[in-house]
Amino acid sequence: MNLEPDIENKGNILLVDDIPENLQLLSDLLIKLGYTVRSVTSGRMALKTVRVKRPEVILLDIKMPEMDGYQVCQALKADEDLCHIPVIFISALDDVFDKVKAFNSGGVDYITKPFQIEEVVARLENQLTIQRQQHLLQKEINYRRDTEEALYQSRALLSSILNSSLDGIAALQAVRNPETGNIEDFRCLVVNPVIAKVFQRSREDMIGKLVLKKFLNTIQPELFNNFIEVIETGRPLEQDFYYPSGNSSWYHFVAVKLGDGFAITTRDITARKQTEIALQDANHKLELLANLDGLTQVANRRCFNNRLQSEWQRLAQEQQPLSLILFDIDVFKRYNDYYGHLAGDDCLLKIAQSVYHCIRYQEVSRPTDMVARYGGEEFVILLPNTDLAGAIKVASRIQAVIHDLKICHTESNVKDIVTVSLGIASVIPSLEVQPDTLIAYADQALYEAKQQGRDRYCCNCEQSFDK
Structure with missing residues (x-):
């Protein structure tokens, strides 16, 4: 057996024997092998020594004056702080009775004198190994206890947060088809009271259950696949959803x-x-208010200008026609002077609304068509994707609608009812030309209609731009 010192196997040993020669012999042998050794010659000294500096193993003789080895061992085992120190009896007594008594008093091993150092070291190392394993085991037990306590505290804290949170919180695990691996549903692992309230179920009735797919089918079925994407891609999902529940x-x-x-x-x-x-x-x-004329309740000039600009850009790219009708009420100043401004305002409102309905509720509805008040008694009609022939039809309808109103105008030198003059222009827009050009064409046509006696429409002959 190799008895050379092994630093890793060093131990702190206490020798107890009333014969100094025995102590010296065993102490020298153990020190040479790398152990730390202390020696005492009586049981009482041994009890005092272990309280000052605790050994890992005690080698204890039995036959000693005043206090024998059995009494020393029993005193050690009766002390809560010292009872875990292993005691190996080493004695010349080799009777079975003595050995049984040694074990009954708390000893862990028994060596008979005269001893062989190899046997002593083997038995000593065995106890030291057991001690180290017990220390490691106790350390692991303490670690697990601390971990369990920390886990318990974490769970308690998490439970407190979940239960007191104003937000709904849940954790769900995918339930996959064993053959295809596809996600078929989700099992609830954690659910707080807010989520349970949304589902209109108790937490106990949800945890461990497959409830998500059925729930989503009632509000937004496509969300199920979106949640699958979260798992497959790792990308978070964030959105609003509508689900009436209580208030x-x-x-x-x-x-x-x-x-x-x-x-x-x-x-x-x-x-x-x-x-x-x-x-x-x-x-x-x-x-709406910003784009609406307060009196006539049709679009105002600001709204018209914006629409003209956007339609001009669009139709220039599409190379489609854009038509415009500019009209005003014939001799409207005389109407105002004779009937009063309140009647004049009422006349403007009736004409504007009649033209609006004529345009908006024709047989083929065209939401891009616009009626706007251009200023005073002057109105404008914008007709995208409409050529000159189409614009003329609209102008004829407007003239007929206003005649049908039969608004009395005794001061008119045109007819005894309110009439309008209309100027029509139609072009294919170009990005090289300003939209105001179309207004100028319609204004020229309106001037011609007035010059020819009013209550009529005229068309501007400029219908396209040279490229």
Whole structure:
């Protein structure tokens, strides 16, 4: 047996024997082998020594004056702080009775004198190994206890957060087809009370269950595939969705990949959404008011100018015709002077609304057509994708509609009812020419209609631009 010192196997040993020669012999042998050794000659000294500096193993003689080895061992085992120190009896007594008594008093091993150093070292190392394993085991037990305590605290904290959160929180795991591997549904792993309320079920009734696919089918089926994408691609998903539940109807959620599943956080945004919708409605009304003539309730000149610009750009690219009708009420100043401004305003309103309905509710509805008040008693009609022939038909209809109103105008030198003069222009727009050119053409045609006696329409002969 190799008895050379091994630093890794060093141990702190206490020798107890009333014969100094025995102590010296065994102490020298063990020190040479690399052990740290302390020696005492009585049991009482041994008990004092172990309290000052605790050994890893005690080699204890039995026959000693005042206090024998059995009593020393029993005293050690009765002390809660010292009871775990292993005691190896080393004695000349070799009777079975003595050995049994040694083990009953708390010894872990027994060596008979005269001893062989190899046997002592083997038994000593065996106890040291057991000690080290016990230390490692106790360390592992302590670590696991601390880990379990930390886990318990974390779970308690997580549970507190989940239960007190104003947001809905859940974790779901994918349930895959065993043959294809495709995701067929999701199993709820964690659900807090807010999510359970949205589902209108208890948490206990949801955890471990397959409820998501059925739920999504009632509100937005395509979300199921979107959640699958979160798992397959790892990209988060964030959006609003509508789901009436009690006093709530709008929710916002964020879903992120979590293992082979996803975690989702939802928030009730009903109040915010209602505010947004109200704001959108208000903005829409403001936009309408900004683009509407207050008196006649048709588009104002600002709105017309914007529309003319956009249609000019579009039709220049498409090389399609754009027509415009400019008309005003014949001798309207006399009407105002004779009937009064209130009657004049009422006349403008009737004509504007009649023309608007004539354009808007014709047989083929054209949402791009526009009626606008251009200024005073002058109005303009924009007709995208309409050639000169089509514009003339519209002008004839407008003239007929205004005749049918039969608004009395005794001061008119044209007819005894309100009439209008119309100027028509039609071109294929060009990006090299300004849109105002079309207005100028229609204005020239209107001037011709007035010069020819009013209550009629005239057309401008410029119908296209040279390229």
